[in-house]
Amino acid sequence: xxxITDLTLAGLRQxxxxxxxxxxxxxxxxxxxxxxxxxxxxxxxxxxxxALEMAALSDAKLATGEGGDLEGVPLGIxxxxxxxxxxxxxxxHILDGFRPKYESSVTANLFxxxxxxxxKLNMDEFAMGSSNETSFYGNVINPWRRKGQQxxxxxxxxxxxxxxxxxxxxxxxxxxxxxxxxxxxxxxxxGTVGLKPTYGRCSRWxxxxxxxxxxxxxxxxxxxxDAAIMLxxxxxxxxxxxTCIDQPVPDYEASLGQGIKGLKIxxxxxxxxxxxxxxxxxxxxxxxxxxxxxxxEIVDVSLPLTKYALPxxxxxxxxxxxxxxxxxxxxxxxxxxxxxDITRQYEKTRAAGFGDEVKRRVLIGTYVLSAGYYDAYxxxxxxxxxxxxxxxxxxxxxxxxxxxxxxxxxAFGLGEKSHDPVQMYLNDIFxxxxxxxxxxxxxxxxxxxxxxxxxxLQLIGKPFDEETMLRGAFSLEQAAGFNxxxxxxxxG
Amino acid sequence: MSIDxxxxxxxxxxxxxxxxxxxxxxxxxELSGILGWIEQLNEVDVEGVxxxxxTVDVTLPMREDNLATDYTGGKRARDIxxxxxxxxxHFFVVPKVVE
Numbered sequence: 001x002x003x004i005t006d007l008t009l010a011g012l013r014q015x016x017x018x019x020x021x022x023x024x025x026x027x028x029x030x031x032x033x034x035x036x037x038x039x040x041x042x043x044x045x046x047x048x049x050x051a052l053e054m055a056a057l058s059d060a061k062l063a064t065g066e067g068g069d070l071e072g073v074p075l076g077i078x079x080x081x082x083x084x085x086x087x088x089x090x091x092x093h094i095l096d097g098f099r100p101k102y103e104s105s106v107t108a109n110l111f112x113x114x115x116x117x118x119x120k121l122n123m124d125e126f127a128m129g130s131s132n133e134t135s136f137y138g139n140v141i142n143p144w145r146r147k148g149q150q151x152x153x154x155x156x157x158x159x160x161x162x163x164x165x166x167x168x169x170x171x172x173x174x175x176x177x178x179x180x181x182x183x184x185x186x187x188x189x190x191g192t193v194g195l196k197p198t199y200g201r202c203s204r205w206x207x208x209x210x211x212x213x214x215x216x217x218x219x220x221x222x223x224x225x226d227a228a229i230m231l232x233x234x235x236x237x238x239x240x241x242x243t244c245i246d247q248p249v250p251d252y253e254a255s256l257g258q259g260i261k262g263l264k265i266x267x268x269x270x271x272x273x274x275x276x277x278x279x280x281x282x283x284x285x286x287x288x289x290x291x292x293x294x295x296x297e298i299v300d301v302s303l304p305l306t307k308y309a310l311p312x313x314x315x316x317x318x319x320x321x322x323x324x325x326x327x328x329x330x331x332x333x334x335x336x337x338x339x340x341d342i343t344r345q346y347e348k349t350r351a352a353g354f355g356d357e358v359k360r361r362v363l364i365g366t367y368v369l370s371a372g373y374y375d376a377y378x379x380x381x382x383x384x385x386x387x388x389x390x391x392x393x394x395x396x397x398x399x400x401x402x403x404x405x406x407x408x409x410x411a412f413g414l415g416e417k418s419h420d421p422v423q424m425y426l427n428d429i430f431x432x433x434x435x436x437x438x439x440x441x442x443x444x445x446x447x448x449x450x451x452x453x454x455x456x457l458q459l460i461g462k463p464f465d466e467e468t469m470l471r472g473a474f475s476l477e478q479a480a481g482f483n484x485x486x487x488x489x490x491x492g
Numbered sequence: 493m494s495i496d497x498x499x500x501x502x503x504x505x506x507x508x509x510x511x512x513x514x515x516x517x518x519x520x521x522e523l524s525g526i527l528g529w530i531e532q533l534n535e536v537d538v539e540g541v542x543x544x545x546x547t548v549d550v551t552l553p554m555r556e557d558n559l560a561t562d563y564t565g566g567k568r569a570r571d572i573x574x575x576x577x578x579x580x581x582h583f584f585v586v587p588k589v590v591e
Contacts (some may be wrong), residue, residue: 037529101571102563121527200548213546240564242552311530322507331584333575342587352509359509363500364523366507383538389544422529438547479589
């Protein structure tokens, strides 16, 4: 075996099953790479001891021919997932020292299938951000750099640590979450695959809540097959989340090879923006050609309400966040700043514990829900959201999938957009629609721009039809043949 | 719709966030910028549209009325207070709230 960490998750799993590789070897290999990649700041809490313990248990199972679907596979876990006994921060100061007494359902599913946790990954505070610059634990640095330059770039956000660690091969795959694009945008910025399932496919129980009607967990992986494998383990009914659907989980991997002959792929003209780089437009055209060549039929479609998706999101998400984040009061867990009375204690704790972006969103959410403004903002937004949802369902009567760019630009420099909230929010313009409508979406790396940075294409599928979406993604991946990796400047 | 300094003060109070006096004005400008951008929703005709409540068409599931034995079940007082900054026995301790 040349280098274990060169393998995909599927390849590693095969090696573990046939016992050519032990989980201990694989875990040590990834831990070694992670330790050498401190400059990327992808981890908030590495968990080497726990990882080696879990790997030993996996090796014992593998030795007797037992073991689950992911037995012995080292994964990174976004620090939004509660992990029993392991510090869980959500990237926030306000959760200082929080060691959950329970395990999130998604991580419980993964560990139940034998996965090994190598650490908790950095992220934007409470998943609020598109550049990983809002984390209390510092920026994550994108492993990719512009050709011949050393400017530190964002890995995207909020799952910046997940994306950077998969791109730099610090773990075989990572968990992530997506509320407005937080899986797919970082995947596009780092040349990795990011899948947001249909709302209700994965349990949200034990995931630190941001915007409950939009949040969904998904995998961030090296390729489409790996995404299919991880999703199968992460998904499934959970009575502890009343919005988690009780439907059987298909064998997603089995659908990959079916091809896309005869599928109808919609191309929504509203995803063509003024001022979008020509390279992204060209890549989108290339994607259309690839899908045609694979036997799909391209259908021009129109989704006129697309431009209203982000403004709707920036009412609904902060409104839900302001309610969800009311629980951080310095009483039950985390940071506490003493005050003269209980109200002062709440106010001081929250002022010290939340960062600027979180405060901004809590204030907006509180404002749009406050007496006198509820109808004008929140109610109107939920009505526009319904129209966006109906528009998608109508379009999906004519097509099986939608093909769009994943992001309106490649990765940008850290600090380049953080001064203007609205500019930052526009990053999610192509991804946020799927969250509002609860639809599954996936970003697949499709090429490099002229500066040598990865660009992604997105497929959006029908509700609970991740299988067709994965078939499409696999076909795109085969056609694109994206196999570039970043230079390992961070080592040494 | 632009927000003034006094509105920020009021909303911050509702959100239980201490905001220093010198931050009120800049926050008013930032929030006005965001809300100004959101105003474009007024262009959409929502007459007769029902507000969205869920993207998944399911009725809320009911469970048996039994005491759960998993994480959501009883007898976990010790776990519940385990992460609290200040406790006494199985109670959260806060500053005095009654005279």
